[in-house]
Amino acid sequence: MEFIPLEPDENLEDLFNSVTRFPFTLEAFNCPGDFENENLVLKATENISSLYDYILTYIVEDMTTGLPDYAKCRFLTFDDIELEKGDFLQIYTRAGEDTTAIGFDTSKIYKVVYWGLPRPIWNVPHSSFELIKRGDSYSTGPSFS
Numbered sequence: 001m002e003f004i005p006l007e008p009d010e011n012l013e014d015l016f017n018s019v020t021r022f023p024f025t026l027e028a029f030n031c032p033g034d035f036e037n038e039n040l041v042l043k044a045t046e047n048i049s050s051l052y053d054y055i056l057t058y059i060v061e062d063m064t065t066g067l068p069d070y071a072k073c074r075f076l077t078f079d080d081i082e083l084e085k086g087d088f089l090q091i092y093t094r095a096g097e098d099t100t101a102i103g104f105d106t107s108k109i110y111k112v113v114y115w116g117l118p119r120p121i122w123n124v125p126h127s128s129f130e131l132i133k134r135g136d137s138y139s140t141g142p143s144f145s
Contacts, residue, residue, distance in 0.1 A: 023048055024131060027088065033123035039092045040122065040129070041110075044083040051078035051111075053134050056091065061126040072124075076115050083111060093117050 024042040031037035060072040076091070079098070083089060088103070088110045096114035103110060121127065 022131070022133075024089070029122050033120050035094055035120045038094070038120045038122055039090050042089045042091075042131070044085055044087045044089065046085050048083040051081040051083065051089070054078055055132045055134065057130045057132060058121055059128050059130070060124055061128075063126060072127075074115075074117060074121070076113075078113065081111050081113075084109070087111060089113065091115060093119075093121055 023044060023046045025045055027041040027043045030039045030041065056076040056078075058074045058076075060069045061067070062069040081098075086108065088108055090101075090110045090112045092112065092114045094114060095116040096112075098114060099112045101110045101112055102108070
């Protein structure tokens, strides 16, 4: 574990914000429950060299235990897709072919990804998502002999 040395006169709030800053903002949940059109839109707030470094998790809470209902939880890994600051990442729930598009009204770049799930998810009560950066967790390599 690395430690960040602090000087007594440093502004801790600014330091905390710089360490915890994440390079995406949530722009929209579009058409929740409408399987053909349901999608999540994130905006890159800085250049991202590869989406491969990220995993999107979707979790549904079991209301009786308060724990995740693992049968309903899903995750999405990404190909090696590059985003420039200001680009949008649009993630459709349904299956389709990943592509790049330009917003009709905005002329902004959209990287469009299809998750390939069999039903809508963004209208399920007690559900949430988390975008995780690989490397910010503990893992081991294959240990099969």
